[in-house]
Amino acid sequence: MAVASVAVAAGPASGFARGYVDRLEQAAxxxxxxxxxxxxxxxxxxxxxxxxxxxxxxxxxxxxxxxxxxxxxxxxxxxxxxxxxxTAVRVRSRGLLGALPQGVLAGILCAATLAWGLNRGEPVETIIALPVVALLGVAGSVDAVCHRLPDRLLGTAALWLVVAIVGRSLVRLATIEPAQVALWPASRALLCALGVGAVVFVMWLIPASGMGLGDVKLCALLGLWLGYTAVEFAVTGVVVGFFLAGLVAIGLLITRRAGRKDMLAFGPYLAVGGWLAWLLAVA
The missing domain is CATH 1.10.287 (Helix Hairpins)
Structure with missing residues (x-):
């Protein structure tokens, strides 16, 4: 699964990301x-x-x-x-979306995820997390390059999570667990996705927040992923993401590399926050 996830990130996912940015520029x-x-x-x-x-x-x-x-x-x-x-699109560091950089990024993320999950004795959680981590790496890179989060990348990760959650629920039902017990983690994941997505959507309605609809979808995805384990990990992932973005924004302002009106891509920091929360959940 780790090898397949890296191959997808370096191949079709990075290829789609480059084409996505090209189409945005052409449309603008x-x-x-x-x-x-x-x-x-x-x-x-x-x-x-x-x-x-x-x-x-x-x-x-x-x-x-x-x-x-x-x-x-x-x-x-x-x-x-x-x-x-x-509709203006400002593209920076386009080379980040190349097959080699994305392959290296996915390789590092998947290797760290694999080592951490297996060391904690959680092979199932690790197998489910690997494709999500790889796709979030590509999606976060696109956001860093052009301040957009592609629906196709987020949707693919969400589809994988839905299939995994349904499969785990069926396995738990097949082990003669009570239906309420077997289905509760899946229900919790869905509720976390809706709850976190709704809160960030309200933030998006505030013009000064600087949030985009892609950030709302990404937060809902993190809620679906981390909410299967517990509500607190879904909340932690989003909060850590905002905290990291805030620290970087302060650093950019202090060093005068950005102004108060400059936009900051939230996607990479939210993705890192979700990944760190998953590490905490597995631990």
Whole structure:
């Protein structure tokens, strides 16, 4: 399972990540181009028309003011306005998504996960965790590169967890455990996913939080993964992730490598927080 997880991260997952970033950049360029065309076709004509009407009705002073307002509107539209800002993609350190870096990252994460889990006598937990850790490594790398968390990577990890949880529940039922006892861990995992996801979703509704919907989905995924063991580990994973992000943000501000208005990718820190919480849960 460890070898397969590393192979997936270095192969199809990293390939998808590179294509995902390329598509984001292409979509942003096309959107910016459309906004530029709209500005060229409508901005000047509206300004001329408004200026002409104002001159006929009220004189030159009003013409100047109307033209200035129209020019300002045209400039904002030409720059892309809110649409361009919302779809703009700033890509940094694209090489991180290469097959070799992702293979090395997944290899380190899976080796540490494997050694820790087997040393604690938890082979089943380790087998389930390995693909999740590998996929979170790729997803966190994408977030670090372009501030996006791909749904396909998070969805694949969630699907694997659902299959694993259902399988474990069926095995527990087959061992003649009471249904309530056998199904409770699965129910707890689902409740943790919904609960953690709902709390972070409320945070996302606050504009100043800096959260994205991808962060909400990632937190729900961590709740599903860690909630199977206990509620406190699901909470710990998210809290540790936010704590790590806060420490890094403070460090960047102190060293002046980032400003107060710069965006910070939460995904890598949430993923690390979830992984550390899993290590604690297995211990």
């Amino acid at each position: 360029k096309e959107d910016a181009g459309r906004n530029d065309n709209d500005a060229d076709s409508t901005g000047g004509s509206r300004a001329d028309k408004s200026a002409g009407e104002a001159h006929d009705a009220q004189g030159g002073a009003v013409v100047d003011r109307t033209a200035q307002v129209a020019d300002a509107e045209a400039e904002a539209t030409g720059a892309g306005g809110a649409t361009a800002a919302a």
